[in-house]
Amino acid sequence: MAVVRYGEDRELTRATRRAAFRVGGAIAVTAVFVLLSVALVGAKFGLWAAMHGGWGMLGSGLSFVHWWGALLIFVVAVAVVTRRLLREAPEPSMPRTAYDLPDEHPARGSLARLAALAGMPEPVLRAVPSTQRNAFVVDDPDLPVTILVTEAALLELPPAELEAVLAHELFHVAHGDTRLTRRLEQVADIAERKAPWFASGYVLRSVRSMMRQRELSADRHAAMLTGRPSVLLAAVQSCGDSDGGGSRDLREVALVGFVATDRRAVPSDTDTHPTADERAEVLARVATSLGS
């Protein structure tokens, strides 16, 4: 007898841990980089002191710095790096064109049932004008968690596929993907700029690889919740076929869309979304586990 299991997503755990190590490494290396530049300034000052005041002045300067001074410099360096990395993302991320759906809209009933089925609080559902069939999660600290669905998706997708899209986004909410990916994107971005000789695309690639894994995980859980992996795959395909692409308004939230807003012809290491084939692979495994 088939048993519905959400279980633990080992691949996701592994990918997240890998990305965490790499990003952690990037923070450490960046801190060392900052320390080195501080040390260089210090050495320059030492040289200046040695030339102008002789060894006596340098000696007294060093005894002042001593260990406590070194510790202070290190703490300041770490604080500077951390502050740079954890700086708030540019606000606001809620597109100004987003608007509320009427209470009796079927998509809202659909989302309420999915949330009850998953035992989660129901996110707010809003529509956003766009010709691409897509959906996003907005996780602004000042706003309730919101799922945005584009007008094209609301109008053109059959109800079952729309439900699958909502379930996918619901699990992005459950996994805390929006805030995490925005943060990590930032870290990757800063690491690339501060220590390009170390990061050289490597941090960004590992973050993106984790993001793709998180998409697959949301797919997997959504298919299990709705019990319809084939409908989810149909939704992936019909959203993937629609074009229109990233309007300026949606750029902030595009990282955790249902499908990527700008599609590339050739899959690459820095894609934010897995290919339709990879998603089909995962959904086929769910179908097997559901016993069909």
Added chain:
Amino acid sequence: MGLLDSILGRSKPVKPDLDNLFGLPSAAVTLDAALGFRPTGTGSVAFRAPEGRAFADVQDEIRALLEAGGGPRVEASVDSFGYTWLVCRTEPPDAASLVTDLHAVNTSLQDSGFGPTLLCSLVAFTDGARTLGLVYLYKQGTFYPFAPADGGGTTVEGQRTQRRDNILELQVRDLLADDLRLEKDTQRWFALWGAPGL
């Protein structure tokens, strides 16, 4: 679910909580005494039927199991949201035996491993004019009242508009606070328009 669990994707399926369902008969007595609402004798279980053969087997199994044991006859129907409803009827209307029947349906679904697919149970009441549903949320283990009312108008498609009798719902909530565990978060009181069995 902790922060770390959510980030690492270790979300566990939510197990349904079936026990609180048995508070219903005493709530039925209170409802009758205070507002004159009596059970109509119909109750239903809504769940999400996964696609595939395994689940079709389970459905047949449940029906066979219930009928063989002299248990309730169930009618299955699928609503517009894709959820399957099993409707049980008792004649004469009796809350206690209805709850036993609903519990039998739930346990056989759960024993077959489909506990996480259970959405809600619904028991219908009426005072002659108005209808009231007590909805049991499995994942929360709580009840909430749902009172559909005529909106007094028609939509563009020519259907009657739908409205909820919020006053009655809140009355029932306050009335049953001692008998049942009620859902405190009214956001979770989703509407079940035209639910089978209501």
